[in-house]
Amino acid sequence: MHDKEILRFLARIEDIKKHLASLGEMRPGSLSRQYNICGNPTCRCKDPENPKKHGPYYQVSYSHKGKSTTQFVKIDALAETKKQLKNYQTFKSLTEEWVALSVEIVKLRKKAEKKNSKKASS
Numbered sequence: 001m002h003d004k005e006i007l008r009f010l011a012r013i014e015d016i017k018k019h020l021a022s023l024g025e026m027r028p029g030s031l032s033r034q035y036n037i038c039g040n041p042t043c044r045c046k047d048p049e050n051p052k053k054h055g056p057y058y059q060v061s062y063s064h065k066g067k068s069t070t071q072f073v074k075i076d077a078l079a080e081t082k083k084q085l086k087n088y089q090t091f092k093s094l095t096e097e098w099v100a101l102s103v104e105i106v107k108l109r110k111k112a113e114k115k116n117s118k119k120a121s122s
């Protein structure tokens with residue numbers, strides 16, 4: 001029974017490897033949208049009645065090796081950036097699943113070993 005489960009988990013790991021190999025470009029971080037006010041006192045963004053801020057501006061914030069960074073994203077790079085961010089999320093969830101499966105496999109193998117040694121001694 002454990003062996004079947006182990007085989008199922010190993011097969012899933014093979015699927016994960018294939019999926020990882022097919023992933024495109026990635027980048028870590030989260031996308032946010034901003035509207036800004038400029039330095040020009042007569043600009044539409046400072047209108048006391050109906051202020052219209054500049055934007056939207058898009059930026060990606062991430063932290064890497066303990067350092068957090070924010071990078072602006074041009075509108076024409078937005079779609080590609082969203083794809084890269086999504087690929088990173090997929091990468092992370094796949095590797096987390098791989099680790100979780102590996103942990104389970106170790107447990108199942110230990111259980112199977114115990115069972116076998118009981119059989120052998122009785």
Ligand SMILES: [Zn+2]
Nearest residue numbers: 037038043045
């Ligand atoms: Zn302005």
